[in-house]
Structures are given as structure tokens and as C-alpha cells.
Amino acid sequence: MLTLSFIKENYYMLVYAVTLFISLSTYRKYYDTALKYFPMIIAYTFFNEVLGYLVRTYNEISFFQNVKYSNFNDVIYNIYAIIFFCFFYFVYRQLIHNRSYKKWIIISAIISLLAYLISTIFQNPLETNLYYALAISSWLLVFCIILYFKDKAQQQQELFQIHNLMFWVSLALLVFYTVFPVIYVIGYTDYETWIKYELRSVLRVLIVIMYSLFIIGFMKGRRHAFR
Numbered sequence: 001m002l003t004l005s006f007i008k009e010n011y012y013m014l015v016y017a018v019t020l021f022i023s024l025s026t027y028r029k030y031y032d033t034a035l036k037y038f039p040m041i042i043a044y045t046f047f048n049e050v051l052g053y054l055v056r057t058y059n060e061i062s063f064f065q066n067v068k069y070s071n072f073n074d075v076i077y078n079i080y081a082i083i084f085f086c087f088f089y090f091v092y093r094q095l096i097h098n099r100s101y102k103k104w105i106i107i108s109a110i111i112s113l114l115a116y117l118i119s120t121i122f123q124n125p126l127e128t129n130l131y132y133a134l135a136i137s138s139w140l141l142v143f144c145i146i147l148y149f150k151d152k153a154q155q156q157q158e159l160f161q162i163h164n165l166m167f168w169v170s171l172a173l174l175v176f177y178t179v180f181p182v183i184y185v186i187g188y189t190d191y192e193t194w195i196k197y198e199l200r201s202v203l204r205v206l207i208v209i210m211y212s213l214f215i216i217g218f219m220k221g222r223r224h225a226f227r
Contacts, residue, residue: 010053012204015211016046019218026218030165033226034094038169041087042214048080078116078125085112085137088173092144095166095227097155101147108144112137131188135181145174163225168217176210 023039030036055073089109093102115133123130148170149159161167183203187194194200 010049012207012211013046013049013053015208016042016049019211019214020046022215022218026221029218029221029223030226033165034091035165035169035226037087041084044080044083048076052076074129075126078130081130081134081137082113082116085109085141088141089144092148096148096151098147098151101151104147105144108140112140129184129188131185135185138177138181142174142177145170157227161225162220163222165217165221165226168213168220172210172213172217175213176206179206 020039020042023042027039030038052073055076086109089105089112093105096102096105112133115136116130119125119130119133123132148166152159159167180203183199183206186199187203
């Protein structure tokens with residue numbers, strides 16, 4: 001049974017679960033679009049967080065036999081980040097019309113993967129989150145979103161499209177990933193600042209905002225408006 005302390009500390013996981021439920025209940029609106037695999041990403045996010053919590057909290061649940069690594073869960077977050085970013089790079093490449101922008105997105109994906117590969121030379125992905133690679137990939141995603149909106153402008157389409165699920169997804173990602181890398185890198189490089197300004201709480205509020213915007217998109221989205 002979930003305790004009140006668990007819910008208070010991990011309320012953002014409930015937001016993942018609610019978002020997953022709504023994404024599945026509204027799936028008919030976008031089942032044949034570039035976001036058709038989005039519910040799988042949300043489900044992956046939810047179960048990844050649950051698994052990460054279990055490994056971090058219980059010594060008997062571990063990926064490693066070595067006691068030193070018993071509570072280390074960074075490896076699953078490193079793998080998750082690569083899959084998450086590649087998914088959205090692929091989505092934006094599908095939706096953008098401008099061929100030059102498409103090439104820039106491919107380049108962004110390559111840079112992201114290289115950032116993770118190079119990071120493994122200097123950081124052990126089993127012991128720590130590859131936060132520099134994550135920051136680079138985050139801002140590259142922001143760059144792709146900007147290209148998406150620029151492409152909309154070139155197509156003479158309105159940027160604010162209340163019934164377009166992709167608008168809400170892009171807005172959510174833009175808000176979150178513009179700020180998230182800064183907070184995350186601080187958490188790994190300047191722990192005193194992380195504690196002093198309660199950046200963990202700020203990060204969780206940003207997660208709730210992002211997934212709330214996803215939910216609005218699922219609820220407001222119309223199939224004919226997706227583009």
C-alpha cells in the first residue's frame with residue numbers, strides 16, 4: 001500500500017500514471033501520427049522511475065552483485081535519456097517540411113549520440129548520470145522544437161494551435177528542457193546550491209508542468225488538427 005510519505009515525496013510519478021491513462025484513452029486521435037509511439041515513451045518513463053526508486057531504496061533490488069553498486073540506478077536513466085531524445089528527434093524530423101531543417105535535426109541526433117559516447121570516456125555510466133551529454137541533448141531538442149515552429153511560420157500556419165496535440169507537446173518540452181539541464185548539472189556539480197535553493201522541488205514542479213501540458217494536449221487535441 002502506498003504510504004502518504006511516499007506519495008508526498010514521489011507525487012510526480014502519479015502524474016506520469018495519469019498522463020499515461022489519458023494518452024491511451026485518447027489514442028484514437030493520434031494513432032496514425034508521428035506521436036503514435038508516445039504512450040510507450042510515457043509508460044517507459046513511468047516504469048523507469050518506479051524501477052529507479054526501488055533500486056535506490058531497497059538494497060535487495062539491484063542490477064549489480066557488487067555491494068558498491070547496490071543502490072546505483074544511473075545506468076537505467078542514461079539508457080532512457082538516449083531513447084527519449086532519439087524518439088523526439090525522429091518525431092520532429094517527420095513533421096518538418098524544410099529539407100535543410102531535417103538535415104539539422106539529423107546532425108543534432110548524431111551530436112547527441114556522440115555526446116553520450118564521449119561522456120562514457122570521462123564518466124562511468126554505471127556510477128553516475130551522464131549529465132553533460134544530457135544537457136547537450138536537451139538543448140539540441142530545444143533547437144529542434146524551434147526549427148519546428150520556424151517551419152510552421154514558413155508554412156504560414158499559426159503557431160498557437162489549441163487543437164494540435166503537437167503544439168502542446170512542443171510547448172511542454174520547450175518549457176522543461178530549456179531549464180532542466182541547468183538544474184540537473186547543478187545537482188551533480190554544486191550540491192550545496194542544489195540543497196540551498198531546493199532545486200529538487202523545482203525540478204519536480206517542472207515535471208508536473210510538462211506533463212500537465214501533455215494532458216491538455218491529449219484532451220484538447222483533434223485528429224484533423226495534428227500537423
